[in-house]
Amino acid sequence: MKTMLKNSTRGALTLLAFSVVFTALMAGTYTFTRNIVQKNELDAKTALLAQVLPKGSYDNNLLQDVKAASSADCKRLNNEAGCQIYLAKKDGKTVAAVIETVAPDGYSGKIKLLVGVNRDGVVQGVRVIAHKETPGLGDYIDAAKSAWSEQFGGKSLTNPADNGWKVKKDGGQFDSTAGATISPRAVVKAVHNVLGFVNEQRASLFGA
Amino acid sequence: MSIMSWAEAKAIIHNSIWKQNQGVVAILGMCPVLVMSNNIINGVSLGLATSLVMLVSGAAIAAIREFVPNELRSPIFILIIAALVTMVDLLMNSYVHDLYVVLGIFIPLITTNCIVLARAEAFASKNGVAHSALDGFFMGIGLTVVLGILGAGRELIGKGTLLSGIDLVFGPAAKSWVIHVIPAEWNYQFLLAILPPGAFIGLGFLIAGKMALDRRAEARARLAAKAAEPAGLVEGQSHC
Numbered sequence: 001m002k003t004m005l006k007n008s009t010r011g012a013l014t015l016l017a018f019s020v021v022f023t024a025l026m027a028g029t030y031t032f033t034r035n036i037v038q039k040n041e042l043d044a045k046t047a048l049l050a051q052v053l054p055k056g057s058y059d060n061n062l063l064q065d066v067k068a069a070s071s072a073d074c075k076r077l078n079n080e081a082g083c084q085i086y087l088a089k090k091d092g093k094t095v096a097a098v099i100e101t102v103a104p105d106g107y108s109g110k111i112k113l114l115v116g117v118n119r120d121g122v123v124q125g126v127r128v129i130a131h132k133e134t135p136g137l138g139d140y141i142d143a144a145k146s147a148w149s150e151q152f153g154g155k156s157l158t159n160p161a162d163n164g165w166k167v168k169k170d171g172g173q174f175d176s177t178a179g180a181t182i183s184p185r186a187v188v189k190a191v192h193n194v195l196g197f198v199n200e201q202r203a204s205l206f207g208a
Numbered sequence: 209m210s211i212m213s214w215a216e217a218k219a220i221i222h223n224s225i226w227k228q229n230q231g232v233v234a235i236l237g238m239c240p241v242l243v244m245s246n247n248i249i250n251g252v253s254l255g256l257a258t259s260l261v262m263l264v265s266g267a268a269i270a271a272i273r274e275f276v277p278n279e280l281r282s283p284i285f286i287l288i289i290a291a292l293v294t295m296v297d298l299l300m301n302s303y304v305h306d307l308y309v310v311l312g313i314f315i316p317l318i319t320t321n322c323i324v325l326a327r328a329e330a331f332a333s334k335n336g337v338a339h340s341a342l343d344g345f346f347m348g349i350g351l352t353v354v355l356g357i358l359g360a361g362r363e364l365i366g367k368g369t370l371l372s373g374i375d376l377v378f379g380p381a382a383k384s385w386v387i388h389v390i391p392a393e394w395n396y397q398f399l400l401a402i403l404p405p406g407a408f409i410g411l412g413f414l415i416a417g418k419m420a421l422d423r424r425a426e427a428r429a430r431l432a433a434k435a436a437e438p439a440g441l442v443e444g445q446s447h448c
Contacts, residue, residue, distance in 0.1 A: 007277075010277070011277055014276070014280060015280060015283065015284065015287075018284050018287055019287060022287055022288060022291035026294050026295060029294070029298050030298055033299060033301065033302040036302035037298065040301065040305040041305075043305075044305065044306075135399065135402060135403065136397045136399045136402065137399075
């Protein structure tokens with residue numbers, strides 16, 4: 001009995017010692033890398049946001065001029081509550097907004113998008129930031145795979161008119177690849193939806 | 209245990225990379241092998257991360273093996289491996305962030321890669337620090353080679369490129385290093401190779417290829433041994 005107790009105590013203490021040492025090592029690495037990791041994440045996000053706005057069209061830090069959208073607005077954008085809108089400013093005047101939106105009807109689930117719209121309601125850029133579309137088939141909506149998403153630049157609610165906001169196959173103005181129209185259809189619809197949203201919210205987004 | 213001799217080191221390296229290659233002989237660690245081998249860069253990067261973890265974990269486990277009660281072996285080994293993987297995870301997140309985003313969940317999963325624990329149990333718990341470090345590292349390299357070859361094949365057949373995604377490791381300037389074996393304008397794609405089935409099929413060919421080479425070497429050794437006798441045994445492998 002005594003030796004058993006002694007053995008278990010010894011075992012427990014050994015485990016404790018190892019846990020302490022290796023936890024300390026992990027904590028040390030964490031402290032050492034924390035700032036770099038944070039900076040990397042911010043840089044990655046800034047770079048992503050910069051992709052949907054023309055270079056030099058704004059002079060603020062987008063990550064600092066964030067407007068938390070109301071839950072009704074997020075719902076309007078098919079996004080989860082707590083979605084954000086980044087405001088691009090030049091000389092203190094809001095010139096464009098970067099809106100996080102979701103195309104809920106992709107071929108395999110949600111397609112997450114960033115859409116840059118200027119104060120005249122003209123699309124500055126569209127980027128797919130997360131999707132599960134079929135590799136090699138529907139994934140050409142991703143800027144990393146093809147230039148497809150660039151055709152949104154310069155489009156607005158009046159250019160084309162409502163009935164033009166469809167893929168060509170459905171009688172609209174947007175290109176799509178034969179055999180893979182579900183993904184682009186979803187994106188076109190989502191971008192159109194964002195433009196409608198910006199139009200309604202113009203006052204609250206851009207002031208006057 | 210004294211520092212090993214060159215012959216010992218050679219034996220360990222040969223055993224790790226060829227004889228007991230964890231990818232095509234032991235067939236361990238299939239989860240990352242199948243998923244991350246869709247191109248060379250992903251495969252080799254994950255392989256090197258695993259090698260690094262195995263180098264350090266081998267050394268660490270060999271160093272403390274005398275203090276670990278036999279019945280507490282597994283929890284302590286796992287604790288050490290998990291701690292090391294966490295450290296590698298944090299370091300990769302800081303210094304190769306883009307690649308870290310691509311490899312994603314497979315870095316923390318190195319913890320559960322049975323190769324790491326298998327070598328800890330089978331080798332590091334019974335051998336010296338230098339030997340164990342070498343064994344761990346080259347077991348990892350053996351896996352890296354498999355991941356690299358499989359990645360190259362899948363990338364080449366699937367997309368007609370080699371080294372795509374190299375800019376994730378060396379920065380945007382490296383984008384021009386990508387080799388387009390099939391011109392990029394052709395938009396060549398063969399999905400089967402890129403998707404998971406391609407990994408299974410490719411791995412099957414690698415295993416077969418390794419076996420064929422082994423058998424040929426065996427047959428040749430046998431031939432050399434009884435040089436006088438005619439050998440009809442080698443037939444049947446010629447199609448490989």
